[in-house]
Amino acid sequence: MSKIAEGLLYSGSHEWVKVEGDMAVIGISDFAQKSMGNIVYVDMPDEDDEVVKDEEFGAVESVKAASDLYSPVSGTVVEKNAALDDDPGLLNQDPYANWIIKVRMSDPAETGSLMDSAAYGEFLEKQA
Amino acid sequence: MKYYDKLIFELSKEGRTGFSLPENTWPETADNIPDGLKRSGYxxxxxxxxxxxxxxxxxLSNMNFGVDTGFYPLGSCTMKYNPKINEETARHPGFANLHPLQPDETVQGALQIYSELSDWLCSLTxxxxxxxxxxxxxxxxxxGLMIMRxxxxxxxxxxxxxxxxxxxxHGTNPASAAVCGLEVVQVRSTPQGVIDIDDxxxxxxxxxxxxxxxxPNTLGLFETEIREIEASVHAAGGLLYYDGANMNALLGKVRPGDMGFDIMHLNLHKTFSTPHGGGGPGAGPxxxxxxxxxxxxxxxVGKSPETGKLRTExxxxxxxxxxxxxxxxxxxxKAYTYILSLGNENVRKTGPFSVLAANYVKESLKDRYKLPVESLCKHEFVFDGLREANAGDPDREVTTLDVAKRLLDYGFHAPTIYFPLLFHQSIMIEPTETESIETLDAFIGAMRTIADEAVSDPDLLRSAPHNTPVRRPDExxxxxxxKLKY
Amino acid sequence: MGFAYFPHTDEDIRTMLGRIGLESMDGLYSDVPEDMIFKGDFEIPDAMSEMEIRRRFSELAAKNVGLSVFCGAGAYDHYSPSVVQAIVSRPEFLTSYTPYQAEVSQGTLRYIFEFQSMMAGLTGMDCSNASMYDGPTSAAESVMMSVNCTRKKSRVLLSGTLLPQVIEVVKTYCKFHGITVTEIPYKDGCTDLEAVRTELQAGDVAGVLVPGINRFGIIEDLTGYADAVHAAKALLIVYSDPSALAVIRTPGEWGADIACGDAQTLGIPLNFGGPYLGFLCCRQEFVRKLPGRIVGETVDADGKRCYVLTLQAREQHIRREKATSNICSNQSLMALYVTVYLSLMGPQGMKKVNDLSYGGAHYLHAELLKTGLFREAFGKPFLKEFVLHSKLPVERLQKALLDVGIFGALSCGGDLVSFCVTENRTKEEIDRVVSAVIRCHIDRCRDIVNANLK
Structure with a gap:
């Protein structure tokens, strides 16, 4: 069973979002990290890059797989998690404590289309 | 095979040399290159x-397994025997020293090889x-896709x-399409493993x-609806591209041109037995x-209408x-030499013998390995892992990777694994036409022993290989x- | 009649068919529509024995003319030591596949790791891939890589002083890949930096490809390129002859982001154009965008040092249409040629190869000018290849050289001809070039006199 952290919003492509004012902290869910296996690299956008909701903003790679990351919101990247450059395995250890990017949202209302933890739980069950 | 743990850099000692060059008697040396354009240091x-x-x-070579070492049933790679005469002719000094821009009249022999090989491939395909x-x-x-566009x-x-x-x-198809600026659209396979014409x-x-x-497709199955596919694609104004990766199954028996394909490539390193060289050089006409x-x-290469001489155009x-x-x-x-060795008589037997070997191995193992599609195969086939794999028991489960690694212990190269992606535990086996029944039987024996071991001693497989120069690497x-350099 | 490569006896065939449950070999193709089975004769020769094949090759070789090569233009007649051929002929290397099963491929993996180390060292770059097909395709891959590394830009600049085949291949790839190519004109035989600066101002340039040594043999002074290119947030790509990099300033020293070129000059015979070997090196920050195979060091389950194909998430078998390239092999055996060659040569050998080539080329250059039949073209520094204006008609000059067994004076447009001298050329051969040139001039004068007399 995959863990689902409470209080976060989730996308269908298994990214989570924590909303702090107009800032969105973005990571990947426990389900996503488990299906990847050992993560060896996280391809992240640079600060000041624009991200667009539902469009690719990076990728996570394991030895034998790669999975694109899709932004759950639109906006400007204000920070990327540099710790992941040295130790991408942090995403395996605790996917909710280790975020990937922080985005200043251009349209916070976009989060309305994301799932809460209960809805995401149902979503995962339906997928299984 | 014996482990050896040196890099050439670790043998280095200041002042030693391994070259043999004449004395330098020229008045000038590369020291005269202006300073700003010179490399700093050696x-x-x-x-x-x-x-x-x-x-x-x-x-280093002693840590390598080649076709000359033993059986190499790597699916979709056609690891057949590589004749030594091919190597001898390819090194002929009458060709090795030809500069590629030499005037046509001084390379008529080389152009003849190019031209005749083209003609022969036309006839064979x-x-x-x-x-x-x-x-x-x-x-x-x-x-081929550039030609299509x-x-x-x-x-x-x-x-x-x-x-x-x-x-x-294979992933190369969509990757090539993307490099060529084409958007890839996937078409589904039927449960029988062939293209779903309704899709x-x-x-x-x-x-x-x-x-x-x-x-045949990546499951080793002949696309029986090929006539229908050909007619539909052509009616829609599209062209049919034939990926020659699996041409060995058909060599001497069925020609892509007769199936209605417009463009195709061959892998000379597969079908025409120029060696793989550890990953190249190959050739993809x-x-x-x-x-x-x-x-x-x-x-x-064309022919001058006036003189009848070959020329580059x-x-x-x-x-x-x-x-x-x-x-x-x-x-x-090398491919030219191989076709000369085969001749009309033996080229006809190539595909059939490769198909015979694949079906023989398949029939001999399908009681121990899952065969997703029960059917006559062509030159290769795919199992979806062991029948008895202790599935669901995380401490005892044996995967396709474990089977492959254990085969190395028995002195065989592993088959292609985890491809095609249609199944989770794909094992793709291609024995080729140059292996004897004794070799095939020995391989079948090893695969059956491994199936026994999976039940009796799964750890033996899960920790395999045990007898190779190194064991499983930490990928x-x-x-x-x-760390990509010394 | 039996055939040496097929081990099947009649009994074997019966046994195998029996296991499959078939009566005859024809049954193996019962899934193929009957009208698709080929029943005619192939238009290929009848089977030949080894003796016949040897004779055939002797006959074919007799139709070629062996020449003393004074031409480069992307393929160089350097000496290849006897050890190279002996090692690359080892069947353990020759008949293996791509090293997917690392446990039984440490030989291949280890020499590729050594190759990567040596290429990174020669080019002055951080890392190298396991090799590409040839120089021109490595240039095309470099250009696509620069577009990949600089999001949303899709124009590249190519120097007009690159070898013509490099320009053509890059243009072909770009045409289909949707990259706009702007060719930079040359001035005094070198890439025009001012023209590069002007083009960069548009802000849409992803990469700038320039040669270290250009099609005229000139060692280009790339001062100022890296700053200009980087200021425009583009990548600098330098195309090099890696043999020359033992003595001339490296792509790394020029501040390049990507280095590419053809490593045929490192121990690979001319072989009528192939197989050769492309190389592709880059700075560390771009390694995950580098196309092709890459070998890395790690340890095995027992903690022993070993080598594996790594960073495979870039590659086509995982990424499919999103891969960094469609390439799914390298020219592995050719990388072994280079690795063995460089091991034998070492730093001193590489210096000496360049000294001998430089010395011979500058001797020929001086002797040709002394004849008065040539005129200096650009007067820029060169290593082993140079161009001159010929006062003799180019075709006649080429013919006169061919008549004495020399391939040289390659046409570079108009009255420009190029010559190349490697360590493989002796003083006697070089003097033969000069006397053939003089003889050509005398014959021509005689023809003119005769024509006038008539």
């Missing part, structure tokens, strides 16, 4: 003697013309930018440039139907130039903190 290369070098690389310039299978695919564009049809690729296809039909509109197919001949990349309408010169000529010489470590 490059960091090893300083070793000639015997050091020879022993080092012979020791039913295509109208071949370019031998592409360097590898993937390069051939790219070249050039064809549509030359007719003023610019909206055909999508290409249909089966979900069972295909609605995809065929006026934006489709064509379809890429292997036949591309054949086309007559109406596409003018689109072949330059240079091409440039095509202005063609797809363009895709190689520095005329392809991997040394590899072409996560390699990819997380890449």
């Amino acid at each position: 490059p960091d290369l090893p300083q070793v003697s000639e015997p050091d070098v020879v022993r080092h690389y012979v020791n 039913g295509m109208a013309a071949f370019t031998l310039n592409p360097f590898a299978g993937a390069h051939g695919e790219l070249t 050039s064809y549509h564009m030359s007719r003023g049809d610019f909206k055909r930018t999508r290409i249909i690729v089966p979900d069972s296809a 295909l039909r609605p995809l065929l509109d006026d934006t489709v440039a064509g379809i890429m197919m292997t036949n 591309v054949g086309v139907a007559a109406r596409l001949e003018h689109l072949l990349p330059s240079p091409v 440039t095509r202005t309408q063609g797809a363009g130039r895709i190689s520095g010169f005329m392809g991997n000529f040394g590899v072409l010489m 996560t470590r390699a990819a997380t903190h890449p």
Whole structure:
């Protein structure tokens, strides 16, 4: 069973979002990290890059797989998690404590289309 | 095979040399290059003697498994025997010292090999013309797709930018399409493992440039609906591309041209037994139907109408130039030699013997390994893992990777694993026509023993291999903190 | 009649068919529509024995003319030591596949790791891949890589002083890949930096490809390129002859982001154009965008040092249409040629190869000018290849050289001809070039006199 952290919003492509004012902290869910296996690299956008909701903003790679990351919101990247450059395995250890990017949202209302933890739980069950 | 733990750099000692060059009697040396254009300091290369070098690389070779070492049933790779006469002819001094830009009249022998090999490949495949310039299978695919796009564009049809690729296809197909600027559309396979024609039909509109197919497909199954597929794609204005990765199954028996394909590539390192060389050099000649001949990349070999002599020509309408010169000529010489050895008599037996071997192994193992599609196969087939794999028990479960690694202990190379992606535990086996029944039986025996061990002693498999120069490498470590040079 | 490569006896065939449950070999193709089975004769020769094949090759070779090579233009007649051929002929290397099963491929993996180390060292770059097909395709891959590394830009600049085949191949790839190519004109035989600066101002340039040594043999002074290119957030790509990099300033020293070129000059015979070997090196920050195979160091389950194919998430078998390239092999055996060659040569050998080539080329250059039949073209520094204006008609000059067994004076447009001298050329051969040139001039004068007399 995959863990689902409470209080976060989730996308269908298994990214989570924590909303702090107009800032969105973005990571990947426990389900996503488990299906990847050992993560060896996280391809992240640079600060000041624009991200667009539902469009690719990076990728996570394991030895034998790669999975694109899709932004759950639109906006400007204000920070990327540099710790992941040295130790991408942090995403395996605790996917909710280790975020990937922080985005200043251009349209916070976009989060309305994301799932809460209960809805995401149902979503995962339906997928299984 | 014996482990040997040195890098050539670690043998280096200041002042040792391994070269043999004449004394320098010229008045000037490279020291006269102006300072601003000069390298600062010497490059960091090893300083070793000639015997050091020879022993080092012979020791390295002892850690390698080749077709000459033993059976190599790597699916979709056609690891057949590589005749030694091919190596001898390819090194002929009358060719080895030819400069690629020498005047045509001084390279008539080389041009004859190029021209005759093209003609022979045409006859063997039913295509109208071949370019031998592409360097590898993937390069051939790219070249073929460039020809496909050039064809549509030359007719003023610019909206055909999508290409249909089966979900069972090798990853190279979509990658080549993307490099060529085409958008990939997947078509599904039926539960029987062949293209689902009902899924295909609605995809065929006026934006489709064509379809890429292997036949037999990556499951080793002949696409029985090929006539129907051919008619539908052509009716929609698309072209059919034949990926020659699996041509060995059909060699001497069925020709892609007769199946209605417009463009194809061959892998000479597979079907025509030029060795794989540890991953290259290969050669990926591309054949086309007559109406596409003018689109072949330059240079091409033609004949002077006045003198009858062979000559290199440039095509202005063609797809363009895709190689520095005329392809991997040394590899072409090996394929040329192989066809001379086979001749008409034996080329007819190539495909049938490869199919015989594959079906023999399949029938001998299907009681112990899952066969997803029960059917006559062609030159290769796919199992979906062991029948008894202790599935669901995380401490005892045996995967395809474990089976493959255990095979190494028994002195066989592993089959292709985890491809095609249609199954979770794919084991793809291609025995080829050059293996004897005794070798096949020994392999079958090892595979059956492994199936027994999976039940009796799963840890033995899960920790395999045990008898190889090194054991399972830590790939996560390699990819997380890449160390890519000494 | 039996055939040496097929081990099947009649009994074997019966046994195998029996296991499959078939009566005859024809049954193996019962899934193929009957009208697709080929029943005619192939237009290929009848089977030949080894003796016949040897004779055939002797006959074919007799149709070629062996020449003393004074031409480069992307393929160079350097000496290849006897050890190289001996090692690359080892069947353990020759008949293996791509090293997917690392446990039984440490030989291949280890020499590729050594190759990567040596190429990184020669080019002055951080890392190298396991090799590409040839120089021109490595240039095309470099250009696509620069577009990949600089999001949303899709124009590249190519120097007009690159070898013509490099320009053509890059243009072919770019045409289909949707990259706009702008060719930079040359001035005094070198890439025009001012023209590069002007083009960069548009802000849409992803990469700038320039040669270290250009098609005229000139060692280009790339001062100022890296700053200009990087200021425009583009990548600098330098195309090099890696043999020359033992003595000339490296792509790394020029501040390049990507280095590419053809490593045929490192121990690979001319072989009528192939197989050769492309190389592709880059700075560390771009390694995950580098196309092709890459070998990395790690440890095995027992903690022993070993090598594996790594960073595979870039590659086509995982990424499919999103891969960094469609390439799914390298020219592995050719990388072994280079690795063995460089091991033998070492830093001193590489210096000497360049000294001998430089010395011979500058001797020929001086002797040709002394004849008065040539005129200096650009007067820029060169290593082993140079161009001159010929006062003799180019075709006649080439013919006169061919008549004495020399391939040289390659046409570079108009009255420009190029010559190349490697360590493989002796003083006697070089003097033969000069006397053939003089003889050509005398013959021509005689023809003119005769024509006038008539």
